[in-house]
Amino acid sequence: MNSWKNKIPTPALVLDYDIMEKNMQYVTKIAKEAGVNLRQHVKTPKIPLVAHIQKRIAGDTAKGIAVAKVGEAEIYAQAGFDDILIANQVIVPDHIERMMRLNKYTLTRCVVDSKKNVSDLNKAADKFNITLEVLIDIDLGMGRTGVKPGEPAVELARFLKNQRHLRLVGLQGYEGHLTPQTDYDLRKQQTEEAMRELIATRDAINALGFEIDYLSSSGSGTFMFSAPIDGITEIQPGTYVFADEHICRVVPEFEPAVTVLSTIQNSTGKRLYTMDAGLKAFPTGDGRPEIKELHRARFRVITEEHSQFKAGPNDQLQIGDKIELIPAHICITVNIYDFIHVIRGGEYIGRWPILARGKNY
Numbered sequence: 108m109n110s111w112k113n114k115i116p117t118p119a120l121v122l123d124y125d126i127m128e129k130n131m132q133y134v135t136k137i138a139k140e141a142g143v144n145l146r147q148h149v150k151t152p153k154i155p156l157v158a159h160i161q162k163r164i165a166g167d168t169a170k171g172i173a174v175a176k177v178g179e180a181e182i183y184a185q186a187g188f189d190d191i192l193i194a195n196q197v198i199v200p201d202h203i204e205r206m207m208r209l210n211k212y213t214l215t216r217c218v219v220d221s222k223k224n225v226s227d228l229n230k231a232a233d234k235f236n237i238t239l240e241v242l243i244d245i246d247l248g249m250g251r252t253g254v255k256p257g258e259p260a261v262e263l264a265r266f267l268k269n270q271r272h273l274r275l276v277g278l279q280g281y282e283g284h285l286t287p288q289t290d291y292d293l294r295k296q297q298t299e300e301a302m303r304e305l306i307a308t309r310d311a312i313n314a315l316g317f318e319i320d321y322l323s324s325s326g327s328g329t330f331m332f333s334a335p336i337d338g339i340t341e342i343q344p345g346t347y348v349f350a351d352e353h354i355c356r357v358v359p360e361f362e363p364a365v366t367v368l369s370t371i372q373n374s375t376g377k378r379l380y381t382m383d384a385g386l387k388a389f390p391t392g393d394g395r396p397e398i399k400e401l402h403r404a405r406f407r408v409i410t411e412e413h414s415q416f417k418a419g420p421n422d423q424l425q426i427g428d429k430i431e432l433i434p435a436h437i438c439i440t441v442n443i444y445d446f447i448h449v450i451r452g453g454e455y456i457g458r459w460p461i462l463a464r465g466k467n468y
């Protein structure tokens with residue numbers, strides 16, 4: 108058995124550095140070929156060092172970072188990042204004030220999708236004596252946030268024009284609803300259609316007298332289609348860094364770089380084994396993890412601290428053996444760990460704190 112597995116107290120989160128590097132190299136290659144900026148969405152890794160590694164690999168192609176929450180922005184600002192896009196609406200007064208304060212020492216933008224929020228931000232920017240740069244969030248079919256493309260977006264841009272303390276610098280269109288589409292051609296076609304809507308909306312807004320050329324879009328399942336489109340200037344994928352069972356099914360070029368390591372602690376016979384990792388080690392809200400290498404093993408029961416699986420007929424297992432699990436959804440898994448153990452070249456190289464975990468406020 109690999110000796111590093113015995114060094115790590117379980118349950119634990121484990122990163123294979125070499126696989127993460129390969130995932131980063133794949134996205135970097137596509138971004139470079141297309142001539143777009145790569146803004147890593149750090150809601151997946153939540154470790155500033157990982158964004159620095161992406162920067163080392165991609166050089167100037169890696170431009171700034173995207174975050175989901177002000178709390179994440181604060182951690183990354185303290186880690187020296189100075190171009191942060193909160194790819195989300197900032198609504199709550201406390202969050203708005205903290206974003207304004209961040210802008211006193213680091214460029215921190217956010218996206219907007221309502222007049223009410225725009226007015227609140229304008230008032231706060233006035234109070235803090237700053238000009239806040241914003242992007243309009245365009246709903247490209249996901250139906251989660253954003254204004255509809257075309258006239259609703261133009262109307263919001265018109266409203267923004269009269270806000271003295273805000274500056275409209277670009278548009279964001281995140282077509283996350285297309286990520287699970289495993290049919291490559293369909294995913295490509297639908298992403299291209301979504302990007303056409305984004306570009307047409309930019310043109311309609313520019314007809315008001317704006318000169319916007321900053322269009323930020325796409326996650327790990329669709330960036331390869333949007334990046335080459337003329338007019339798209341930036342991609343903002345995040346899951347690709349660590350990858351998970353879901354994204355690897357859609358994009359075979361990615362490999363899961365992070366697993367949950369656990370130990371078999373009991374066997375009740377009939378090929379049934381209990382391990383020391385349950386719901387507190389791998390959230391199953393988005394599906395159960397895959398048991399690495401034991402292709403015929405199936406979960407029977409998952410409780411808080413344990414889970415039991417039935418092994419395949421040829422699986423040779425003993426109490427004390429280590430089991431690796433590939434999370435279904437890596438972002439919510441990383442969020443529950445304080446640190447990640449790192450393996451490079453087959454050797455244990457240490458543990459990194461997950462500094463932005465839990466910063467969803």
Ligand SMILES: Cc1ncc(COP(=O)(O)O)c(C=O)c1O
Pocket residue numbers: 148173194195281283286325326327328343344345346347
């Ligand atoms: C606005 C926005 N941009 C980018 C991403 C990154 O997408 P992915 O995790 O598929 O890489 C997300 C993910 O939730 C998102 O909400």
